[in-house]
Amino acid sequence: MKGREVVVGLAGNPNSGKTTVFNNLTGARQHVGNWPGVTVEKKEGVCGKGGRSIRVVDLPGTYSLTAYSPDEVVARNFIIDEKPDVVVDVVDASNLERNLYLAIQIMEMGVPLVIALNMMDQAESREHRIDVAALSREIGVPVVPMVANRNKGTDEVVDMVIAVADGKVEAKSVRISYGREIEKEIDKLEGLIADTPLARGHPPRWLAVKLLEGDEEVGKRFEEVQSG
Ligand SMILES: Nc1nc2c(ncn2[C@@H]2O[C@H](COP(=O)(O)OP(=O)(O)OP(=O)(O)O)[C@@H](O)[C@H]2O)c(=O)[nH]1
Ligand SMILES: [Mg+2]
CATH class of the missing domain: 3.40.50.300 (P-loop containing nucleotide triphosphate hydrolases)
Structure with a gap:
């Protein structure tokens, strides 16, 4: 095919x-x-x-x-x-x-x-x-x-x-857990991100982890969607 x-x-x-x-x-x-x-x-x-x-x-x-x-x-x-x-x-x-x-x-x-x-x-x-x-x-x-x-x-x-x-072999990786405390914060941030346009193009969990890390690039993107 x-x-x-x-x-x-x-x-x-x-x-x-x-x-x-x-x-x-x-x-x-x-x-x-x-x-x-x-x-x-x-x-x-x-x-x-x-x-x-x-x-x-x-x-x-x-x-x-x-x-x-x-x-x-x-x-x-x-x-x-x-x-x-x-x-x-x-x-x-x-x-x-x-x-x-x-x-x-x-x-x-x-x-x-x-x-x-x-x-x-x-x-x-x-x-x-x-x-x-x-x-x-x-x-x-x-x-x-x-x-x-x-x-x-x-x-x-x-x-x-x-x-x-073609979807014939799975390539879905395992989810890396950061432990209870941090996972709680990731969940919270994911919730905040889920309703923004940012979540349409980016995996919310990845965004949440990056925001927690203080990632400037992702921080900028987050501010952009919040202000406009
Ligand atoms: N022994 C061995 N050498 C390899 C193998 N694959 C590549 N090399 C050699 O490793 C060296 C580096 O390979 P590159 O393909 O230039 O590696 P690269 O990741 O592009 O490196 P940079 O662009 O410099 O970061 C070269 O001398 C290759 O010939 C391998 O499977 N076995
Ligand atoms: Mg190279």
């Missing part, structure tokens, strides 16, 4: 192999420009499979998605405002714990996520044994092992992206 174009945001920590994955996916079919308003490079490319077209947008490499650097704002505004069908997070399997920090922040944005678990060769040579199925089960999203510099796992990522975009 020919479907509509699938839009993928490619996220990941610096040095996780994101460019290698992007090149494997899109080959020479790339376009380089700039993100509007900032001097951050924007790379886009297309790939296809079984008559399906996938547009891959390479997001800046970041360790997190706070509002403290232009790279992070670009990456998260793309996810929040453009609502890609799927986010692929390139994770360095040999630095799993550090890399999962970003994965969790993407999960909290309520967007379908596929983890491309790259550098599996490095993880193995350091004798890190990763139970991929267990990881996927625990966090609730598909995990695809890769060795991108040997072009291993690319097809599997494409297949998974299409399966998730």
Whole structure:
């Protein structure tokens, strides 16, 4: 079946192999420009499979998605405002714990996520044994092992992206609980946000967490809808 174009945001920590994955996916079919308003490079490319077209947008490499650097704002505004069908997070399997920090922040944005678990060769040579199925089960999203510099796992990522975009595989992450005290405040804020126009375009829980963190970007957006 020919479907509509699938839009993928490619996220990941610096040095996780994101460019290698992007090149494997899109080959020479790339376009380089700039993100509007900032001097951050924007790379886009297309790939296809079984008559399906996938547009891959390479997001800046970041360790997190706070509002403290232009790279992070670009990456998260793309996810929040453009609502890609799927986010692929390139994770360095040999630095799993550090890399999962970003994965969790993407999960909290309520967007379908596929983890491309790259550098599996490095993880193995350091004798890190990763139970991929267990990881996927625990966090609730598909995990695809890769060795991108040997072009291993690319097809599997494409297949998974299409399966998730078509609703054939669930990519609903687990909800991270902040404990009773903070959850109470999140609930309150969610209630306040629910009736504002902001809630139409953004996941209210994510907004509530960001407001509690004192996130300036989200704070600005909240003030804008309250004053107008
Ligand atoms: N051993 C191993 N090396 C890899 C793998 N994937 C990528 N690399 C290598 O890791 C290095 C970094 O890869 P890049 O694709 O440039 O990573 P990146 O995330 O785009 O890095 P920055 O843009 O600099 O943040 C390169 O030398 C790649 O060839 C992998 O699966 N295994
Ligand atoms: Mg790169």
